Amino acid sequence: MSNLIKIQLPDGSIREVAKGTTPFDVANSISPRLAAAVVVARIRPLTPVALNENETSLEQSEEAMYSGPATSAERIVGLSTPLHEDVSLELLKENDPAALRVARHSAAHIMATALLELFPETKLGHGPATDSGFFYDVYREVPFTEADLAAIEARMADVVARDEPFIQILEPRDQALADYKSDAEFMKIHFIERFTKPGDEISLYRNGNFTDFCRGPHVPSTGRVKAFKVTSIAGAYWLGDENNQQLQRIYGTAFFNAKDLDAHFKQLEEIKARDHRVLGKQLDLFSIQEVAGAGLIFWHPKGGLIRKAMEDWMREECIRRGYQMVFTPHIMRRELWKISGHEENYAENMYPPMELDDAEYRLKPMNCPGHILIYKNSPKSYRDLPQRYAELGNVYRYERSGTMHGLLRVRGFTQDDAHIFCTPEQIESEVEACIDFAEAVLKTFGFEKFIVELSTWDPKDKKFIGSADKWENAVGSLTRVLDRKQIPYKTIPGEAAFYGPKIDIKLVDVLGRLWQLSTVQFDWNLPARFDLEYIGEDGAPHQPVMVHRALFGSVERFFGVLIEHYAGAFPMWLAPVQVGLVPISEKHHDYAKTVQHRLEAAGLRVEADLSNQKMNAKIRDFGLQKIPFILILGDKEAASNSVSVRVRAKGDEGSVPLDAFIDRAKKLITGHAMEL
Ligand SMILES: [Zn+2]
Numbered sequence: 001m002s003n004l005i006k007i008q009l010p011d012g013s014i015r016e017v018a019k020g021t022t023p024f025d026v027a028n029s030i031s032p033r034l035a036a037a038v039v040v041a042r043i044r045p046l047t048p049v050a051l052n053e054n055e056t057s058l059e060q061s062e063e064a065m066y067s068g069p070a071t072s073a074e075r076i077v078g079l080s081t082p083l084h085e086d087v088s089l090e091l092l093k094e095n096d097p098a099a100l101r102v103a104r105h106s107a108a109h110i111m112a113t114a115l116l117e118l119f120p121e122t123k124l125g126h127g128p129a130t131d132s133g134f135f136y137d138v139y140r141e142v143p144f145t146e147a148d149l150a151a152i153e154a155r156m157a158d159v160v161a162r163d164e165p166f167i168q169i170l171e172p173r174d175q176a177l178a179d180y181k182s183d184a185e186f187m188k189i190h191f192i193e194r195f196t197k198p199g200d201e202i203s204l205y206r207n208g209n210f211t212d213f214c215r216g217p218h219v220p221s222t223g224r225v226k227a228f229k230v231t232s233i234a235g236a237y238w239l240g241d242e243n244n245q246q247l248q249r250i251y252g253t254a255f256f257n258a259k260d261l262d263a264h265f266k267q268l269e270e271i272k273a274r275d276h277r278v279l280g281k282q283l284d285l286f287s288i289q290e291v292a293g294a295g296l297i298f299w300h301p302k303g304g305l306i307r308k309a310m311e312d313w314m315r316e317e318c319i320r321r322g323y324q325m326v327f328t329p330h331i332m333r334r335e336l337w338k339i340s341g342h343e344e345n346y347a348e349n350m351y352p353p354m355e356l357d358d359a360e361y362r363l364k365p366m367n368c369p370g371h372i373l374i375y376k377n378s379p380k381s382y383r384d385l386p387q388r389y390a391e392l393g394n395v396y397r398y399e400r401s402g403t404m405h406g407l408l409r410v411r412g413f414t415q416d417d418a419h420i421f422c423t424p425e426q427i428e429s430e431v432e433a434c435i436d437f438a439e440a441v442l443k444t445f446g447f448e449k450f451i452v453e454l455s456t457w458d459p460k461d462k463k464f465i466g467s468a469d470k471w472e473n474a475v476g477s478l479t480r481v482l483d484r485k486q487i488p489y490k491t492i493p494g495e496a497a498f499y500g501p502k503i504d505i506k507l508v509d510v511l512g513r514l515w516q517l518s519t520v521q522f523d524w525n526l527p528a529r530f531d532l533e534y535i536g537e538d539g540a541p542h543q544p545v546m547v548h549r550a551l552f553g554s555v556e557r558f559f560g561v562l563i564e565h566y567a568g569a570f571p572m573w574l575a576p577v578q579v580g581l582v583p584i585s586e587k588h589h590d591y592a593k594t595v596q597h598r599l600e601a602a603g604l605r606v607e608a609d610l611s612n613q614k615m616n617a618k619i620r621d622f623g624l625q626k627i628p629f630i631l632i633l634g635d636k637e638a639a640s641n642s643v644s645v646r647v648r649a650k651g652d653e654g655s656v657p658l659d660a661f662i663d664r665a666k667k668l669i670t671g672h673a674m675e676l
């Protein structure tokens with residue numbers, strides 16, 4: 001056997017190196033500067049390994065922290081991991097998200113090091129990285145105080161300053177268990193017993209005097225975790241059982257530099273300031289009322305105006321794009337939900353049946369069966385297709401109490417739902433039109449970036465119905481459309497609904513957060529269940545293809561996203577009040593009324609403050625409502641039929657003729673302008 005292995009670098013070049021060479025050695029042979037900059041490595045065997053069918057992304061799971069070696073095709077390894085097989089090797093620097101995750105997990109080790117130095121009686125649970133930082137679950141009879149957390153954070157700085165290398169130690173399982181038993185480390189014992197087998201070698205990592213049961217990977221040394229903070233503490237029961245010990249979960253976050261850490265906390269503040277629940281109250285847009293029930297939304301007059309603007313735009317666009325608007329009942333007989341399969345597969349998400357006369361009824365969780373009944377109500381020929389039915393349909397779904405969240409997760413909401421019934425030949429153009437429409441929604445409402453995911457089937461998984469032909473035809477149409485429109489997308493095999501492939505569009509908001517909104521979904525299940533037909537050119541009956549699509553997704557949720565995206569400062573066309581009028585004193589009230597009438601006649605939403613407050617107080621009040629324009633009206637303005645304009649976030653622009661202001665305002669509205 002050769003003692004050499006092949007290492008393929010991202011540029012495609014292949015190096016032959018001795019077995020046992022580490023990623024660090026490879027980096028160092030390229031340049032010592034590179035070796036100093038890399039954090040971890042991503043490797044993938046050059047000879048494909050057979051993947052265990054049940055294997056999910058090991059990297060994310062709890063198991064990944066302990067059991068090994070990973071059989072994943074691709075994995076992240078520490079720089080000192082000896083390589084024994086032919087691999088492709090990618091050296092990851094600090095700008096890689098995977099490297100940051102490793103740094104955060106390493107920070108959890110650093111925190112545990114500090115914790116045991118200060119509070120040696122503490123028993124350790126586990127300390128994974130999270131999407132925004134890390135935590136460590138620990139057991140100590142005495143609760144940690146704020147001062148303790150500050151002391152831990154200060155000691156972590158010492159551990160980082162000591163720049164202790166993370167060194168892997170492989171130990172016989174019995175030995176490790178015996179050591180942990182003698183220290184009564186009940187959680188470590190549990191993890192070893194659960195995630196390893198008798199006879200295994202146990203992977204431990206040591207930095208300085210601290211050793212932890214962990215498979216890795218970690219950054220090369222503690223000094224690489226340059227910026228961190230211990231953020232909070234929460235209680236949790238060991239293994240989630242309230243009869244068990246009460247653990248303390250200490251949260252922190254870590255970055256490679258102080259700049260990123262600061263930016264992270266600024267972003268958190270920004271998220272807090274934009275919270276739609278807070279702004280919704282402050283701007284009097286909506287409420288959720290205990291007496292009416294959780295997860296049910298009351299749209300107040302100002303929220304209602306925004307909703308009307310959203311819905312008007314959506315309905316007009318639907319009609320312009322060849323949809324027909326329909327309305328369907330909120331409750332329908334249980335029989336219908338049996339035919340549609342909801343009784344069988346979706347009942348736990350539905351409100352319970354209610355008895356009425358001789359039948360049972362259920363609130364609708366989806367609009368599809370209603371639209372199907374409209375399609376089915378008269379015979380269709382190929383000349384009638386496609387039929388595109390759209391509805392802003394209210395649906396009710398049961399969400400567990402405690403899972404509701406403002407407008408984002410509710411029990412009653414409105415889908416901008418549409419169902420397209422078409423021939424297989426029409427699929428591609430219909431999908432293309434849906435994608436165009438989705439793009440128009442995002443652009444109109446001020447989102448520049450979005451991410452597209454294509455969920456397809458897994459031919460080996462029996463849950464997927466429909467022939468391979470059908471799947472290939474539908475997936476082929478979807479990919480051709482995305483390719484032709486040069487939209488980058490990620491394919492997710494096996495993630496489709498059992499009845500057909502789908503495209504999901506996630507928008508990226510102003511803070512870089514992702515929101516799942518639009519979806520375009522194929523379905524050959526419901527047309528079969530309801531025996532849908534059209535008469536083809538050949539004179540014979542055929543089954544139409546059905547496409548479900550929603551673009552806002554839920555109007556409530558989209559509204560919540562908009563509130564946060566704009567921080568409550570809506571663009572002119574959506575702002576519930578577009579212009580606030582501030583007469584300087586009572587003698588300008590008449591002119592204010594004249595201006596108000598002129599603006600309202602031009603279709604603008606106006607509020608005049610005719611109270612006896614001081615001018616500055618009126619301006620401040622309108623400012624708090626985030627009204628786009630405030631017009632100040634005094635002697636000069638009244639004499640010249642003009643208005644003095646203050647623009648939201650921009651300030652005083654001086655006097656302009658009233659007509660000129662009306663022109664400007666109308667242009668902003670009809671153009672759906674984002675800026676003022
Ligand atoms: Zn670790």
Ligand SMILES: [Zn+2]
Nearest residue numbers: 366367368548
């Ligand atoms: Zn549907």
